[in-house]
Amino acid sequence: MDLLGALEVGDLAAAFARLPVFPVFDLGYFVVSILYLKYERGAVELSRNSPIASWVCAMLYCFGSYILADLLLGEAPIDYFSNNTSVLLATAVWYLIFYCPLNLFYKCVSFLPIKLIFVAMKEVVRVRKIAAGVHHAHHHYHNGWFIMVIVGFVKGSGVALMSNFEQLLRGVWKPDTNELLHMTFPSKASLYGALLFTLQQAQWLPISKATLIFFFTLFMMVCKVFMTATHSHGSPFALFEGATCSVLFGSATSGGHEDHPHDHHHHHHPETAPPSPPLLPAKSREELNEGTRKRKAKKAE
Secondary structure (H helix, E strand, O other): OHHHHHHHHHHHHHHHHOOOOOOHHHHHHHHHHHHHHHHOOOHHHHHHHOHHHHHHHHHHHHHHHHHHHHHHOOOOOOHHHHOHHHHHHHHHHHHHHHHOHHHHHHHHHOOHHHHHHHHHHHHHHHHHHHHHHHHHHHHHOOOOHHHHHHHHHHHHHHHHHOHHHHHHHOOOOOHHHOOOOOOOHHHHHHHHHHHHHHHHHOOOOOOOHHHHHHHHHHHHHHHHHHHHHHOOOOOOOHHHHHHHHHHHOOOOOOOOOOOOOOHHHHHOOOOOOOOOOOOOOOOOHHHHHHHHHHHHHHHHO
8 A cells, every 4th residue: 555655656746747837837937036026125116217127137036046057057147048938928927017007917916815826836946946956067067966056056046146136236235135144945945955856866865856856846835835825934944943053053142242252343342532632833932932022012011
């Protein structure tokens, strides 16, 4: 019975892995990505004042992971734009979200039940991109496990990693929003997923690629749909990370001031004496004698 169940799961996973992501799942990916762009500060004004800049930002949201991964692997970053059908589909979604009369398309796709469907579809594409990134890096660097993890991570979260550059196109500079400083759930999940797919690619994980894609996609879909529906920003990895990081790296608060002696210079500025008043130019002997003579003459009068 267990063997039969395993065969059924394997067949289901293999059938799922063979599902094409274009155009249905790619459509969901583009819709959610450009929705997030429209939520950004100044994005709507940019679409009115500079449609070209708005389109470039939308393309970065849709294809930023491909661009960054190609840069890391020494390939042409513009290569993915040769896929005319994907670019045209993303452009159509961008136009409808920003310029559809009465905002009808935006209102439809941002309606929560419909949005949750698109969010789930986006996670299907994300996991495929992570797996493809690891496989692509393995093709270039057969034993480069770190490179496989990096490229898989970038393929899954490249849009977030390029967010500072995309913000510059909108005239916004927020360096404190660097994704590596404040990693969101999709970025963390992409990193962990890249680790799993690298282990599977190196044959250190006794599971087929199709099965790993199937179960990791289910995990991502459930987590992201739940977080979107409840407007939650917490991470399912918080408990695991808290226990692991406290053992391996120390807690975030225990070493805050003790482990960084230079912090005292930041929190306690050295006291400085108030600036001395500027020195007046010294009077010459003749001016002093002349002043003394005038005072004596005035007193005598």
